[in-house]
Amino acid sequence: MGVFSALTTAVSGLQAQSYALENISGNIANSRTAGFKRVDTSFSDLVPDSALNRQISGSVASYSRATNTTQGDLSATRIDTNVAINGDGFFVVDQRQSGVGANTQFSNSNLYTRRGDFDFDADGYLVNGAGYYLKGQKIDQVTGQVIGTQPEVLRITKEQFPAKATTEIEYRANIPAYPKTTEADSTVPDSELLQAPADYPGADPRTTAAGGTGTVVGSDLSNFLRQSIPGGSVTVYDSLGKATSVELRWAKVDNTSGGGTDTWNLFVAENTGATGATVAYRNANVAITFDSNGQMTAPAGGNIPIPAMTIGGTAISGINLTTGGNGLTQNGDVGGLIDARSIRQNGYTAGTLDRVSVSGEGQVIGTFSNGQVVALAQISVARFNAGNALKRLDGGAFEETIESGSAIVGLGTSAMIGGNVEQSNTDIADEFSKMIVTQQAYSANTKVITTAQEMLRDVFSIIR
Template sequence: MGVFSALTTAVSGIQAQSYALENISGNIANSRTAGFKRVDTTFSDLVPDSALNRQISGSVAAYSQATNSIQGDLTATRIDTNAAINGDGFFVVDQRLNGVGTNTQFSNSNIYTRRGDFDFDANGYLVNGAGYYLKGLKIDTVTGSLIGTQPEVLRITKEQFPAKATTSIEYRANIPAFPGTNNANVATPGSELLSPTGFTSNPLSTTEGGTGVVIGSEITSFLNQSIPGGSVTVYDSLGKATSVELRWAKTANAAAGPPATVDTWNLFVAQDTSATGAAVAYRNVNTSITFGSTGQLTAPATGNIALPTLTIAGTTISGIQVTAGGNGLTQNGDVSGQIDARSIRQDGYTAGTLDRTSVSADGQVIGTFSNGQVVALAQLSVARFNADNALKRLDGGAFEETIESGPPIIGLGTSQLIGGNIEQSNTDIADEFSKMIVTQQAYSANTKVITTAQEMLQDVFSIIR
């Protein structure tokens, strides 16, 4: 039976090499397919049971060997919604069943892929080139916390990002010890101070016995005795913008002696710079701001100054605090005599629409809005497996969980996402060509065995004749 066994063994060899060639062909065909994982071929000998000194080499069977854990090269695409996983893991995706827009129905099953060429479709879903829909968890744009615990298909629409009223103005500045007002004269002590003399309405703060307002008819006198402190755009609850202009006036100089014991300043906010007559032009914040001998702020101790409620150009602002902190405001010598405003920033903004999205290294979908706000919109779900190569292959570079692969472990772990990139196929064409040559030689050798066995059988038949 040796010749007949040789025939069947050679046939198994031909079948095994054909199987290997089929895998090589698929690998080469998908050498440019994003996220593709090549399939290698392994061979196993099949040995019939026989006595120790009668064992034969046996036939062969071919099996697939997955390379899901071998990463392909990452290529930049400049498409913000594309993402590549650098390290372990798979994107969690789903398949569309039917419907369109908000009525789209999905299979509600978790499928896994390394193909990260995601882009928005007309309905705001992130879909890759193979038609799989990206899943993740939505993020509350107000609190920044995740919504839900189970991944769902992500839909990001261009809804308006609501406006936020300004509540705080961060102010960092140095106030000159000797303000360079229009009336200031180094040779005349007190000329740098805001003096209520000559004002019909005393502009000093109410804590210093004044009315706390500058009226329209006295704007020129006030401007000559104060210095500009900068301006900032603030927003009301509807996102309407208005400009807040600050001016500073020194009201007491400790160097002049009693009754002044500290340098005292008043802060004013412009309400209507075109006011006339008795209409209010500037309003005092009615807080005495004092500095010690070293130029450090002594009052208010917290460094916070509440602005009064104002109506500026038809927009009412209220509840705003100027926050300077412990060292934000100083009074040091300055030859210019003007305020050096190092930082004037506020926390409000107008309503905005989504301009662009991108993917961060930790897997967040980041939205950039037309009002300048940058907010996390969603957290992509990335799954890792204890046995990546035991996943079952599906069309489109996708995989599904098996008993052998174990359940998914959701989370990036030590991996990271690279936005604007996609992972290429891990096929090496040069290596596949080398394997193809070896496969061809093995296939030809097996056919030669069949030819030789046939010739030997013909010799047997010739004996009978």
């Protein structure tokens, strides 16, 4: 039976090498397919049960060996919504069943892929080149917290980002110990101070705590400008996103050289073109004091409320000027003017979505036309204890199996790289090498069949 067994064994070898060639063919065909994972071939010997001194090498069986966890090269695409996983893990995706737009129905099953060439379709869904829809979790734009616990198909629409009224002006500046106002004269004591109430018959601009009215009227405007120094300006927004410019001006009202305390008043312009009894500037109505080291001692906490007023038809209220306690100092300055290092506010107008990108943590980041950058969603990533045991599907997708274990949701130690796509992990040179070896092995098996046939013919010749 040895010759007949040799024929059977050679046939199993032909089948095994044919199977290997089929895998090699598929790998080469998909060498340019994004996210493709090549399939290698492993061989196993099949030994018949026999006595120890009669054992033979036996025939062969071939099996597929997955490379799902072997990463391919990352290629930059310059498309913001494209994303690659650098490390372990798979994107969680779903398939469309029916419907369009907001009424699109999905299969509600989690599939997994490394193909990250996602881009927006007409309805705001992120779809890759194989037609799979990206899943993740929405992020609350106000709190920044992830909404829900289960991944869902992400849909990002170009809705308007609402306006936010300014509530805070962050102010970092140094105020000169001796302000060089127009009327300041180093030979005349207290000439750098606000000369109220003598120069202000219209309205005493000092704080109400000092007996003043807290306003500068149009008839007194020229005197006020000569006795104060500019403190910078900033654009603020109301609740509808309407912008208006807030101009700040500082006036020193007391000093230590006269036995008092270094004290300043902050004024906000309401109408710089005011005349007569019309209000031009309003006092913040807070005494801002400094110690001998130039550090602010009052108000406590360093917050100065901006008075409610209407500037150019826009009403502003509820705004605090914050200094952080040490952001506002009074030190010597040769120029005698305010050095405003930073003036920033927290309001903005309404905006629309301009572009979307992906962060290293897998957050979908939206950049709006009003300059706001907000996290919109968190991309779901799944990892498996046995990723090579996932079942392959069309389009570079996989589904969970008993052998792969359940999905472990989370990026782990991996990272997302936006604007990149993972390419096929097929190495053309390696596949050609394997193809040559497979061809030689296949030819050798055919030689075995030819030899066995000749041996059988010799046996039949004996009978004749």
